[in-house]
Amino acid sequence: MSVVTFGESKVALLPHETVLSALERAGQRIPNSCRSGVCQSCLMQAVTGEVPAQSQRGLKPAWVQQGYFLACQCQPAGDLWVALPNKVIPVFSTRVLDKHLAAEGVLVLRLEVPEGFTCRAGQYLHLEMEQVVRSYSVASLPAHDGYIELHIRRVSGGKLSNWLHDHCAIGAVCTIRGPLGECFYLPDATADFPLLLAGTSTGLAPLEGIVRDALQQGHQGPITLIHGVLERNGLYHADKLHQLAATHPNFSYLPAVREEGESGDVALLLKQHFAQHAANATRVFLCGAPELVNSLKRQVFLQGAASCHIHADPFVMAPAAP
Numbered sequence: 001m002s003v004v005t006f007g008e009s010k011v012a013l014l015p016h017e018t019v020l021s022a023l024e025r026a027g028q029r030i031p032n033s034c035r036s037g038v039c040q041s042c043l044m045q046a047v048t049g050e051v052p053a054q055s056q057r058g059l060k061p062a063w064v065q066q067g068y069f070l071a072c073q074c075q076p077a078g079d080l081w082v083a084l085p086n087k088v089i090p091v092f093s094t095r096v097l098d099k100h101l102a103a104e105g106v107l108v109l110r111l112e113v114p115e116g117f118t119c120r121a122g123q124y125l126h127l128e129m130e131q132v133v134r135s136y137s138v139a140s141l142p143a144h145d146g147y148i149e150l151h152i153r154r155v156s157g158g159k160l161s162n163w164l165h166d167h168c169a170i171g172a173v174c175t176i177r178g179p180l181g182e183c184f185y186l187p188d189a190t191a192d193f194p195l196l197l198a199g200t201s202t203g204l205a206p207l208e209g210i211v212r213d214a215l216q217q218g219h220q221g222p223i224t225l226i227h228g229v230l231e232r233n234g235l236y237h238a239d240k241l242h243q244l245a246a247t248h249p250n251f252s253y254l255p256a257v258r259e260e261g262e263s264g265d266v267a268l269l270l271k272q273h274f275a276q277h278a279a280n281a282t283r284v285f286l287c288g289a290p291e292l293v294n295s296l297k298r299q300v301f302l303q304g305a306a307s308c309h310i311h312a313d314p315f316v317m318a319p320a321a322p
């Protein structure tokens with residue numbers, strides 16, 4: 001039986017138990033959100049002991065070398081002494097500058113940019129409020145706009161999304177950790193390759209930021225943004241995006257409303273895109289509901305997009321409590 005030591009706590013792991021669950025059982029508060037190995041909010045460092053390779057999947061090679069691992073994925077074979085990772089993910093204190101509804105169930109939250117915080121539109125951060133940590137993508141260009149904008153979908157029964165919608169006050173202080181993620185615009189020598197961005201609901205957040213970033217950096221190639229929603233009242237920032245399209249001839253904005261038939265089928269719109277643009281030159285960004293993001297990722301790969309040019313951020317949530 002493996003024993004995990006964290007500060008003053010020593011806890012023996014139960015069969016098939018992860019380090020995260022064992023430390024929580026021992027009364028420790030370890031940041032976590034998706035519990036699926038995606039968001040990296042449960043990152044810890046093994047000070048001594050070996051962690052399984054599976055718990056280091058997706059981490060930067062330098063972090064792997066220094067013994068960082070994801071506590072929600074870690075079932076060690078031997079004893080471990082672990083610590084929180086304050087050295088590798090920067091932590092900032094900030095406050096809420098503004099909040100407003102952009103559509104039914106979609107909250108736009110703007111935070112002050114703390115001194116020293118830098119981030120690319122499309123990356124995500126961990127927001128901690130009310131002792132809960134969740135991941136949210138950055139929709140703004142913080143250095144240019146002067147605020148960090150997050151788009152938060154209300155999840156039925158969800159702890160933080162409902163608290164942010166209903167109770168969070170302007171001026172409230174919060175902690176952010178980050179930025180994380182590789183989902184952002186990178187120009188190359190030509191800047192004329194096609195960009196294809198598709199997202200559902202608040203999956204628009206990182207994509208809107210990436211489009212603005214690409215346009216500001218003078219991207220010359222065609223940029224297509226597909227925003228998929230179930231019903232028309234789920235569309236938001238449509239005026240802003242139509243306006244951006246009107247002033248930038250290389251940018252197309254395609255709202256896709258599922259209940260309106262073929263015109264709302266995101267998979268079909270992607271297929272049509274590749275009928276007009278070379279798939280192997282296209283950079284693809286996919287964000288939002290995990291099932292759709294994962295199936296679109298397969299689809300664009302099979303249609304010829306290179307895997308190194310497909311960036312996907314599935315918004316994975318914690319599994320429902322048993």
Ligand SMILES: Cc1cc2nc3c(=O)[nH]c(=O)nc-3n(C[C@H](O)[C@H](O)[C@H](O)COP(=O)(O)OP(=O)(O)OC[C@H]3O[C@@H](n4cnc5c(N)ncnc54)[C@H](O)[C@@H]3O)c2cc1C
Binds near residue numbers: 155159160316317
């Ligand atoms: C990299 C990354 C980036 C993200 N970016 C964003 C973002 O920009 N905007 C955003 O809104 N979210 C984003 N998320 C999701 C976000 O982190 C939270 O998971 C989400 O806000 C729910 O948190 P909560 O505390 O309200 O819900 P929780 O208290 O965590 O509870 C959610 C519960 O609802 C269940 N559930 C799952 N799907 C549904 C559903 N469709 N309807 C009802 N219940 C469901 C879950 O199983 C879970 O039990 C991102 C996630 C990741 C991993």
Ligand code: FES
Binds near residue numbers: 042
């Ligand atoms: S990666 Fe462990 S909680 Fe998200």
